[in-house]
Amino acid sequence: MTSQLEDRKLDPAVALPAIDEMAPREPHRQFALKHEDCFVVSDSYGDIRGTGDGLFRDDTRVLSRFRLFIGGRMPSLLGASLSQDNILFTANLTNLATIGPNGSEALPGVVHIDRTRFIWQDRMFERITFTNYSAREVVLPVRLDFDADFRDMFEVRGTTRSRRGRAHDALVGAASVTFRYEGLDNVARQSVIAFSFKPDQLHPNHADFLILVARRDSRALYLEVGHSEAVPSSDRFRAAAARARFAMRSKRRQGATVFSSGRVFNDWLTRTRADIALLTTDLETGPYPYAGIPWFSTAFGRDGVISALQMLWLNPELARGVLAYLAHYQSTDTSVFDDAEPGKIMHETRKGEMAVLRELPFGRYYGGVDTTPLYVYLASSYADRTGDEAFVDRMWDSLGAATAWMEEVGAHNGEGFVTYNRAADTGLFNQGWKDSSDAVFHADGTIPKGPIALV
Incomplete structure (x- = not known):
């Protein structure tokens, strides 16, 4: 029962207690x-x-x-x-x-x-x-x-x-x-x-x-x-x-559902589906799993493709949404600032003020060496899983541009590897899945110079 005391007058001029903002508090889970x-x-x-x-x-x-x-x-x-x-x-x-x-x-x-x-x-x-x-x-x-x-x-x-x-x-x-x-x-x-x-x-x-x-x-x-x-x-x-x-229940019910005789395993599956549903955002091109909250709550190419691959056996619609989004924003020109080249698949996108002003290149950034081949692999896996030839036909020009980019990069270095070497100092130094600045190094600990191939 809720008390109906809104009309009772309390003197707003009465001094309220001082706020103790400095009281100690142990770190807590977020x-x-x-x-x-x-x-x-x-x-x-x-x-x-x-x-x-x-x-x-x-x-x-x-x-x-x-x-x-x-x-x-x-x-x-x-x-x-x-x-x-x-x-x-x-x-x-x-x-x-x-x-x-x-x-x-x-x-x-x-x-x-x-x-x-x-x-x-x-x-x-x-x-x-x-x-x-x-x-x-x-x-x-x-x-x-x-x-x-x-x-x-x-x-x-x-x-x-x-x-x-x-x-x-x-x-x-x-x-x-x-x-x-x-x-x-x-x-x-x-x-x-x-x-x-x-x-x-x-x-x-x-x-x-x-x-x-x-x-x-x-x-x-x-x-x-x-x-x-x-x-x-x-x-x-x-x-x-x-x-x-x-809305969340509708997302969780997309695709197949797995049950087992183990209660703990079922609870784990339920939590996993809820987490995927939380990260999945309904874009104009279809559902897309964002990379993570808080710093990466946006569309990332590599993360979206890998999530779609892992969910492909349960929910192919997620892969379809990822493919459609990445095809829509596939690069068609060359930009040093954005690390973009024709056929290359997007690494990251942002909507904030700094991205719009191009203070950073991440408004639509293409500095991911493995995103394009992963994109082609996801399309192939989606076709095998669903037999959706009509969708693959619509994707065909995009897939052709992606494979052409990979072939051109391999031919350029003469070794057939898809390599990376950031085009501008504002971009990511390392452009594989380990993309911190010191993630790739020689046996003696020195940082290599590009181009770099991850094998």
């Missing part, structure tokens, strides 16, 4: 949620602390800080988990000893705090439920700290920039705060944090609530973070969660 090109990474508390975590949309961090404090202190963690279908994140918390604004005290552990969160259509939904297990009502001073830095994914990863776009002052409404940023790419980005009822105090970077919960009762706060304003509510939360679960 949890990730994703839907299409939007994902969030937070810790076990559900907090976003502004390091490598955050809410990201199209390779841009649109929420860089999001932390919950109860009575000026971090709550105590009871546990955190993801639902089996990877849709819902839940943090189970409880209060430490809390002094209310009028001197009332809530003993430690009497209030259970449930933070439930999911992503649906570029929007983060969250419900924070406060359940009072004590024999009297409690008033909890609750603060949510937040910020949006609109950093490009590569900035979050450590790349420095000489200049950035313009960040506007936050717009504070009655029950929402809007952050805006105009990028150097002339794209206006916006992030709106909205609450289901008005905070007692609302500022550009935090919201303060005095949450009154009757004895043995509950009170819920709903909030949403998206690019447009909304009015969060229980109905919106439930409806969006149902749609998110239905």
